[in-house]
Amino acid sequence: MLPFLLLLPFFGAALLMLLPRERLSPLIPAQATVMVTLGCLALLGVATFLPPSLELQEITGERFHHFHADWMPSIGLTFSLWLDGPALFFCWMVLGIGLLIFVYAGFYMDPADSPWRFFGTMMLFMGSMLGVVMSRNALLMFVFWELTSLTSFILIGHWHHKESARKGAMRALVVTGLGGLCLMAGIAGYFWILSTASAPGYVFDPSTALNWDSLWANRELLLNHPASVACLMLVLLGAFTKSAQFPFHFWLPGAMEAPTPVSAFLHAATMVKAGIYLLGRLYPIYWSWELWLILVGSAGVITMLVGGFMAMTSRDLKQLLAHSTVSQLGLLTAYYGFGFDRAGGDKPLPMDLLLVLSHAMFKGALFMIVGVIDHGAHTREWTRLGGLRKYMPVTTVLTIVACASMAGFPLTFGFVAKELFLKTALSLHASSPLLAYGLPAVAIIASLFTVAYSLRMAVSPFFGKPRDPSIHEHDIYSIEERGDAEDDAHDGSDGAASHAHAAGVHEGGPGLLIPPGILVLACLVAGFWSPFLGDLLSPLVNAPFYGTESGFTVAFFHHADKLLWTAVFLFGVGVLVFLAGKRIMESYERAGSPAIFRHAYEAIFDRAIPSLAAWTARTSQTPSLRRSIAVFFAAAFGIVVAAMGYSGFGLPGAIAIPAGLWMATLPIALTLPCLWVAATHRVLLVRVLAMAPIGFFVAMFFVFFRAPDLALTQILVEVVILIVLLMVLFRLPQRFEPRQLRFDPTAGAIALVGALVMAALTYSAMGSPWRHAPTLEGQPSVRDYYLGNAKYPAMTSEEAAAIGYPGASNMRSGGGTNVVNVTLVDFRGIDTFGEIIVLGISAIGVLCLLTVNRRRRSDNWRGGALDDVGHVSDIVNPETHRQLEMPYRAWPSPSLLLSEIGRLAPGFVLIFAAVLFFAGHNAPGGGFIAGLMVSVGLAMVLIAVSWTRSRHLERFDFVRLIGVGLLVALLTVVVPELFGLPFLTSGHWHFHLPLLGGGEFATAAIFDLGVFLLVVGATMLVVQKLGKE
């Protein structure tokens, strides 16, 4: 039942979102919303009057409808719903007022004004609000709590073309969102306290820990924990922001940019009550703390005062109501604040259901009425209005009654509520007289304002003469007045109102008057029958939470002595304040409204944070490549150095260098000047050339370290990179500008640190004894395993069985003597597979770079390398070389010698590549080296003979070759799968041919072939595409 009740509005909203809105009448959303609300009410009615057949709640001792489903029990989030007293009450209130407002909204909203979105969101809001009050789990409540903030955001910004609406929505969202986060942190804090607490007999159960009843039951733990004050503060922040308590009250008036039904429903009747509701849930836990009184009570009364004053000084009736709402919310908050050490004994107050209900009724009604006034008179400023009673008689009556209730006039429901509050306030006892007398005093002063602005609301628009006669004419100044003349199609205060401009001042239709009328009537009825209402509501206040004798004993003039006089005083002085009101307002406006907190908000969120953000972005984010890299290095090396420092990373002692090795210092020593040239020379080409010997030296070191394959690869790669570089080089500026040559000491320092770090790591790792130690229990080290298994099978059948492939032992060995090659194609063949893919991608990438969307901007293109380099005076040293004064002109054709003899040489290269390819498994070489070799050979052909004599190379589709190579490699990887073996498993066979002798064939060679093809394809693709530029 409960989930259905809760989810029905969500389903409704989803339905509205999904229906084909183009084809349906724009009235459907409103109707659907009303239907859904009725459905919810029906379900709620069933739930209310059907006795809960479910088990007895152990803690509360009462029987509720409840529902439980695990969600994330480990973090305390469960889908626990209940309909205990307060929940039931709030559900009725939300749905009841919601129904009226939806009906009203159906008439109020312009059908052209996105009704689908509007009603869908309203329904979403209603569902969320139901969720807030029905949640038994505090975290679940938070979930819905945030949803209400969000729907409120969307609804406030419904007329999003208005800047003020956007701003108001944003402000509401930020403030409530911030509060929501605090609330979340507070709830998390509760969870933390409960999960770490220990008490005799206390067992922590994460799935129920955050239930309201369990929080209450474990209140001793919560109260005695050192962090409990912090948690309380956080949760209170959540409640205060939601309920617009001082100093967060400023968002609520801004939220009044929303359409009137929204203001009535969210920002008067229900959503802002969520904070009050939360206070009501917390109150039984904290009521005995004086801190609670100080925080909640003072926040409440200050809000009352501030809100009341602001309401007094508002011109706009809607603003007046908004501020009055702030004030009333302060009252509701203060009610809880006063719970400390009540005179009546150590009992907490009952929940403030009466106050909430009464406020919801009259404020909802008043907002709707303001909408009607706006609708009829096209303005909401009482300084312009006047004498409307002639045009809007019904509205006048309704307003007067509602305002009476708001002011707490006897016979209305508001009076009952006010009485309850004053009774509480006047019986406050606190340790400090400042609190004990100060808070009630402030509350009473604030109540004066209440009377005054109620009178303002009830009297000013309706009586007297129109203060601004122009409103009876058919103009639209109200639009201009609000400063959004930019859009008149949607403007006016409300959508529907804009259609009524032509009609002059007029009464609202029945659809607009009946819903507020019902509420106003209810105010009166409830006022008369308040004892009955008290009886009705009393059982809803959960007895165990609030003491056994809780409940409302409602009667008129309950405490006739003090209260009566107070009321008389209030009304007397209130009228005086009302009379002085306009003057107060004007002087206040002259003084300039301080609105400190709104300004503080703006200072923080509209100025400080954006400028902090801009500052962060400026400092942390640089478009400069150089600085990015420098910061990157600095951070990385800093962290590594810190790690070394922290861990006491030390170096092993120096190891003597054998005599013959001293010559290895030579390449190192020669690298330094190479680096110097590579880092300082003005000409790009010279720097490239200076890199070449370094490549040779690296190859030399590979030789020192007995790595023939590496030496081969290094040399070949070096050559190919040089060719590619040269092909690109002449499209770059040929020389560095002088300022680009300046030494950069910071970079030098960072590089020094980095190089030291890397060198230290290298040195220490070389001294590690673990590298070649046997791994695990008696297993050979990786190195020994590779060496031992490269040629001869070393795996016994037991070992093969142990790894899950029995019967495989006979096949297993690399089948080659070149262990590096066997490693590449067999032990770590997958690495090679990945590596050729990288190569293929790189070639394809070059292809894409050179062909896709190629737009060359001529002014950016700096060609002409020949002259640029040739005549550079610092290359051709003028002292030693002078221009040859010979008529020696450029040759148009390529060199004859090169093309004649240079084309012989590639044959050697290619045949040697074949040697390397076939020898690869047993000697240095292999597919990759052979592939590079072939590429070098082909490149040499191209260099020697130019494209004109190698058309087939020019046209050859190397992408396809890449594809073939990949395919071959992929097949060798995949085919073993067909035999039920892991991928890339290879086999090898000896064979013997007559006449030709024996040989050996390993399937790894096919893989190598794939590698070979891909390498040729990739390299040549790059060369081809660049060469054809």
Next chain:
Amino acid sequence: MKGYLYLLILVVGYVLVAGVTPMNALFAAVIAVAIIKAMPQFPGHEKLSLPGIASPARMGRIAANLAAFSWDFIVDLTMANLVIAWEVWTPRDRYRPRLVEVKVDDLSDFETAMLASRITLTPGTLSIDVTEDRQTLIVHAMYPGEDTEASLRRPIDLLRKGL
């Protein structure tokens, strides 16, 4: 003919490096043919398909001439290096370099190329370039004399006889 020579060199090269087995020779022949066929700019691509088999006598003559050419070459090379060594290791600088022209208008492209290579590896000379009309070889000579040009042309005759 050039094609066969090239093929032979390739096969021999393969076998030399990969080991002298029939298997390797077969492999080498296949690969070398494939290479030559695949690359039209390699010498002999056009003629490789012709089954022209030279007579044994001619083969012998060619071999003899090649040997003579090689010997001449080795002697020249050694001389060249000794000259350089002398120049380097003695303190006095003797060289008086000039650019010298060598007429090569009667030679084919390939012969020009061979000659140029040859010149580079002979004492004191270094071929720099061939002019655009392919008539003249420009040579840098360390010790130019009156007979430089004539002596530079000497290998051409050997070459002529050889091929």
Next chain:
Amino acid sequence: MEYFTLPLQLAALAILGLSLVLVMYRVLHGPHILDRVMCIDGVALIVVCLIAVWNVRSGTTFFFDSILLLAIAGFVSTVAVCKYLERGDVIE
């Protein structure tokens, strides 16, 4: 083999080292870029010789491929750079 004693090896390596230093001077100092190009070929050859002698010293023969390759590398780079300098484009 046994005649190639350590002093001889060291002497050979020292000679090569000296050559390397000398030729590197041209690579790094120039003065003309063509000097550098030309001498890079020389560097490759000297490195080849170093590797060859080193091979003999350490008794392995697996580096002869590298030797051939280095020779090829020296040639190809020289030609490519010259072509670049001459025509601006390596392959045309």
Next chain:
Amino acid sequence: MTNLILTPILLPMAGAVACLFLRGSLGAQRTVAGAIATAMVPLALYLLSLVWRDGIQVVRASMWPGGYGIVFALDLLGAVMLCLAAVTFAASWWFVAAGAMPRAQEKALVHPLFLLLGAGVNWAFTTGDLFNLFVSFEIILLSSYVLLAHENGRGQTREGLKFMLLNMIASIFFLASAGLAYGMFGALNMADLAVRIAQAGQPAAATVLGTMLFLTFGAKAAVFPLFFWMPDAYPKAPRGIVAYFSGILTKVGVYCLYRMFPLMFPAAETFAGWFQPLILAVGAGTMLVGVLCALSQMTMKRILSFHIISQIGYMIFALGIFTKLGLAAGIFFIIHQIIVKASMFLVADAVEVNEGSQELSKVGGLVAVYPGLAVIFLFASLSLAGIPPLSGFYGKYALVVEGLVRGHTFYVVVSLVTSILTLMSMMKIWRYAFWRDRIRPANAPVHGNRGVIVATGALVAVSIVVAVFSGPIMRLSTATAEQMIDREQYVFAVLGDRGLAALRAAEEASKP
């Protein structure tokens, strides 16, 4: 099916090869790539169920035993990531196939490159070897470089260069770290490495090695001081594919961090003393700096890019907590984040495709024209901001709780501040692009493309599914975290009982 767990790698590769051969026909390429992109989702889900049911799945390449040959091991963490990658890939692919980019460009090998990227990512999630991980990283990075610069305009080459260079540095760090791992401990297999680090008992070496790896993967994950490559580059990535970039690529780095630390460096003396403060500080910096930078941006994709960084901070923070629940929160967060971030980028792309720009100053009032897109955006952005009941909330809340429980109050506060700032900047997009009066840039395309919105919506629907099934997913995350913390499972799966025995012995020995 011995090699089933490799299918997510090999299938896209086969597709890529096929696309290379079908270069002439865009339709054929789309058919192949689409079939594979779609098939990957059920496949990945099946693999997840397989791992869930049968434990860690291991394939030993070429049958070499674990520790010697390359081992592919799929545990829950990897399987979860595979699923996410597959889903994101599919959505992203459908977005592309709906015509997000010009035909000529799409024809120019986008599909094979994208498939290879997907294969590389799946590879990274599956492999159990450090160096092999490096190789897969290179596949990922190179294909992403190529895809990033693919359109060849809009400054992509320049941003691509920055992206590439900084990633290359990270790759070099990775390579050096892999080498050092071998040099110091003699192993490359991650499980083997874990055992050997435990056996060696050299906290100093382990600390430095771990720091190097942290920097590597941190750079790939774009954590605070190392994130420069990312925010400029991602907005330039091709439309549609950017979702995969944003969703998955940085998370590969996060995945590696999650893989590395629990497996190799959980030892108290290295972790608690050094790594934890480091990781927490980096996480906090990442969160804050990311979100602050995002606040000052004025184009959707740049805002989103910075949010990637900021959210990475949460994940790093979760790693820093280093408890079961903390890691579970982190994994939940990753699950949420990948899908939501990808869909956010798709939204931005959809706006760009339909309106011609995604700059906030140039578009406005979209809510009236594209209500569906607005709803999609709202769901995704609120989810990103961690608003309940959308998927972002649960991970965040779990993180806050666990952070508080473990006493990292400061970092919890930072994460909360980040959270509100995130909300603010998300709403900034909403305010500018979706609210306001209708603005349309001059160069907006004449014909809109609703197909891309559908693809976007599908991904958002997945995020809603995540929210709806957040309970089971939290259980999955918790199980994953359990498996991560209990490294014996992984070691046993890869190395067998000898490895397990060695690990236990080493752990026994290290206890005083």
Next chain:
Amino acid sequence: MELLITLFVFVLYFGGFYLMMRRHVFEVLLGTLLLTHATSMLLIAMGGWKPEERPPILVPSAELPLSAYADPVPQALILTAIVIGFGVTAYLVVLIMRGNEEMNDMEMTERPREEDEA
């Protein structure tokens, strides 16, 4: 050899890191080349060095102990790394060329203008 290779690693890394931090992209490219070399050297050092080692090519006839051969693992790793570095570098080179073509800027200090996003 340990000291020497450390020295070499130091020199190469120093040059690489320094060049990476220069403003001209071409220098950065040279820096990446140097870093690749440096990392190769670091990796090759990881295999250790002993005077009597042989290349890891088995000699079937001579019954040598496994410890007579050099460690093949780092060599295989480097080979893979070199190839990958080669692919990446080739792409990087062309990317730099294209970047220069488009932006006419070898320093990469400015962000490309947003109106390029047409």
Next chain:
Amino acid sequence: MSLSDALSILCIALIFAGLFFVLTGTIGVLKFKDLYTRMHAISKGTTFGFMFVLIGCAGLMGTPMDMGKALLAILFQFLTAPIASHMVGRVAMKKGIRPISSPDDEAPGVPASTVIRAPGAE
């Protein structure tokens, strides 16, 4: 002294002869005054030295395959060294680097005895 010993000694001698020529070439490169003369040194000296060193080393090591590789390398080198020097010289001419006409020729005029026809000048 066996034949192999003699061969060894011969090889060692070859190596050192080669080293001598290599050193000669490199010193020449340092000593000579202009590009063209340096080219003489490097293209002749190092190539020649290279040949000796390689043959010597291959002879010392002994397997025929190594000798084959050495021969191939030498062949290749002889084929290509002239081309390389030709390319350098050609570019040098094209760039307008004039050859000196004597070792102490610092700033001379055009050498009188040299007549170079410009191609296509007629």
